[in-house]
Amino acid sequence: MPSRTAFGGMLQEIASLGILEFRTELLDRKIERRLKHLWEQRTCPDCGVGQIYAGQSSDRIWCGRCSFMSTYTLGTPFYDAELAGGEFLVAFVLYADSLLSINQIAMLLDRAYDTIHSAIRKCDRAFQRGFPAVWERLDxxxxxxxxxxxxxxxxxxxxxxxxxxxxxxxxxxxxxxxxxxxxxxxxxxxxxxxxxxxxxxxxxxxxxxxxxxxxxxxxxxxxxxxxxxxxxxxxxxxxxxxxxxxxxxxxxxxxxxxxxxxxxxxxxxxxxxxxxxxxxxxxxxxxxxxxxxxxxxxxxxxxxxxxx
Ligand SMILES: [Zn+2]
Structure with missing residues (x-):
């Protein structure tokens, strides 16, 4: 696959020279805002009636009625993970929409191969679970x-x-x-x-x-x-x-x-x-x-x- 080698190799090279760097902080914050917003629309998963509140300056979410407390990433691939939400998404998009190898993606994000591999696998499962709902929405x-x-x-x-x-x-x-x-x-x-x-x-x-x-x-x-x-x-x-x-x-x-x-x-x-x-x-x-x-x-x- 010459195109894969040329494109992947080029990206890898410019990343190793420090010309290209993925900085996902803005994306991380966007994901945090959206997930917290989603939680605030829901009722408590434990008691089923309490409203969920999300902290402004912490990861925490809690129920106004019972003792339920967790972090806003609960139930997503980002939960309890080494990578930030934005890194997950960038890794998954590079995996899904390019011919870059997992190894090249790991180098681009400056992470270990296993970390990226397991993050992509988690996103894979979430993507497959969510696909029917997204597909239906395309109407x-x-x-x-x-x-x-x-x-x-x-x-x-x-x-x-x-x-x-x-x-x-x-x-x-x-x-x-x-x-x-x-x-x-x-x-x-x-x-x-x-x-x-x-x-x-x-x-x-x-x-x-x-x-x-x-x-x-x-x-x-x-x-x-x-x-x-x-x-x-x-x-x-x-x-x-x-x-x-x-x-x-x-x-x-x-x-x-x-x-x-x-x-x-x-x-x-x-x-x-x-x-x-x-x-x-x-x-x-x-x-x-x-x-x-x-x-x-x-x-x-x-x-x-x-x-x-
Ligand atoms: Zn509750």
Missing amino acids: REIDGPTQIDESQQVCSGFKSQDPPRDSLSRGGSPEGGRTRWTGDQGDELTLVAACRDVLRVISAEKGTRYDEELAPVLEEAQDLSQELGEVWTDEYPPYQQMNHDHRTVLHDEEYVSSDGVHTNQVECLWSIIQPWLRKFRGLSRQGLEQAARTFGFLRSLTLARAPL
């Missing part, structure tokens, strides 16, 4: 045919955990920041994606059984859009069990059938998720599941002209 009709397709993806060799930091340079390229996890090949997962209009739902699954692994992705696409109409697939056998109105394109012979059926949107999605996933130096199974899902939602927002 956009999502209809037309739904394309679904699957693609193989191999995780790093470490079962259910991310590759260890100290093994990262093993056998990789000698250039810092570009080395990859090159341990044993790990679990093979199937990425399943459904595309409908601007909506993209991606899921990483153990296999391709229709009921257990393909159908849930379609159902989720339906939950986030209108009732499903036609579903377009290639001629992969599990799709034949589908009870939706279903049309196939025969890939070996043609990319668009004579009546216009194709899975080009999903094929395109596979080609753009691959360079993005390389920002990780290898992914555990859980890491891949999470990243793939985030990517689908990010892509949906971008296509809906409501980018992060």
